[in-house]
Amino acid sequence: MAKKATKTIxxxxxxxxxxxxHEKNLAIIDKSxxxxxxxxxxxxxxxxxxxxxxxxEHNMVTTVGILTDVQAQDIAMLKNGAKVDYDDVLAMHVFLEKHGTS
Ligand SMILES: [Zn+2]
Structure with a gap:
């Protein structure tokens, strides 16, 4: 398998x-x-x-793209906002069960 060592994206x-x-218009929003x-x-x-x-592993790189009108700064704002944790998900689940549309 060919290995890409170039910095060009x-x-x-x-x-x-x-x-x-263009790469110069690329903004990295989050990195793990x-x-x-x-x-x-x-x-x-x-x-x-x-x-x-x-x-x-094995230098595999996969990408998933989404077309959006969200701008980089909006995402940064969202990222710095309230965090959703398990309790929130559970609360939402309970809410949906009570007020579910099904
Ligand atoms: Zn375009």
Missing amino acids: FLGLCPICRKKL NVTTLCCVKCLSCESSVLFTVASQ
Whole structure:
């Protein structure tokens, strides 16, 4: 398997206007041991693509992209906001059971 040691990141094309996405418009929003959440903005049509890069064993890299109108600074704001923990999820579950639509 070929190993990529280059620092150049190929971001692909904008899903909207098909222009090449540039590395200089890339913002790293969050980084953990295995995943990096990135946001890249297209200069041509101003759409943003949010994607995670998951580094796994054997140098496998997988990406999941989401087209969004969220800007990098919005995500930073969300990240610094209230955290959701197990209790919140449980409370939501209980709420849904009581007021469920099903
Ligand atoms: Zn574009």
